Amino acid sequence: MLLKQRIKLFQTFLAHPRHLGTSSPASQSFKKWYQNLWTTERTNLPPYNHFTQIGDPILRQQAAMVPKEHIDSPEIEAIVEQMVKVLRKFNCVGIAAPQIGVSLRIIAMEFKGQIRKELPEAVYQARQMSELPLTVFINPVLTVTNYSKLKHPEGCMSVRGYSAEVERFEEVKLSGLNQLGTPSEVTLSGWNARIAQHEMDHLEGKLYTDHMDRSTFACTCWEAVNTKSGRVEIPFYK
Ligand SMILES: [Zn+2]
Known part of the structure; x- marks a missing residue:
């Protein structure tokens, strides 16, 4: 189908x-x-072709477990495909099902190699970034495997146009089912561990703004707002 x-x-x-x-x-x-x-x-x-935005009640709900008997269903397959489609359309690194209007425990992450070319190498290294192939989890469980904390700027497609510094654990283990319904486990560190913690928060109805360093909260285009006399738009479509 x-x-x-x-x-x-x-x-x-x-x-x-x-x-x-x-x-x-x-x-x-x-x-x-x-x-x-x-x-x-x-x-x-839903499933939407855009990201739901902060204020939408769906981003504050605790997402439901995907019932075992529905994991193989065409509906769940469609939701996962739509999540991957939206993730790639908006060129981002992670997405949770509530962000396309579906309150279910599904996340997808992907950190493409090309991002390295788009960032200064010093930033790539400092944030401990590394490539991550498309990783989908249904009903994921997160376990912290290194409690050291790293603080870096973080953004969210559901808080479009802003960023802030957020502390995250250095290493985590994710376990659950992959998109084929097969049990899967992965250990992530640095930036990829950050992505996993961020997406898991979405399943609990939490956003990074709940535990950010509030003094660092910034509009990502504040400089352009000055140079273009305020004529800057934040698009919610792509
Ligand atoms: Zn987010």
Whole structure:
């Protein structure tokens, strides 16, 4: 099944959950049934093609575990594919399902080799960055394996246009299921450990702004705002 078809299937489920449930017009009053259809109708349904932004209640919910029996489902496959698509479209290094409007415990991370060319080598080294192939976890569990803390500037696509220094543990172990539903485990250090901790926070309804060094919170384009007399826009699409 194509990604588009799978997403459509998931969206139909979200828009009209009762069509797939046990309730039927016969078990309710016609008015209630009709109103339910009307109130659940929405125009732009998740999984989104954009990042949800701070303020959206979905970013504050504790995400639900993906039920064992649904791990192999086309709906979960579609959500994972959409997450990877959005991650790459916005050229970022990590994404959690609530960021595309789905409150489930799924994260995806990828640190491409080309990023090294885009950053000063000193920054790459200081932040202990290293390549990370696409890594997807369903129902991940994080264990800290090195409690030393590293403090570096961090951003989030759900707090678009800002960054702040955040302390993170130096090394962590992630375990869970990969996108094929196979048990998987990975130990990450430096920047990749930071990405993992950041994405795991999203599953708990936490954002980096909750534990950042508040005095370092900055608009990433503050200099451009001055040089362009304020004519700078932060896009929420791409
Ligand atoms: Zn984030």
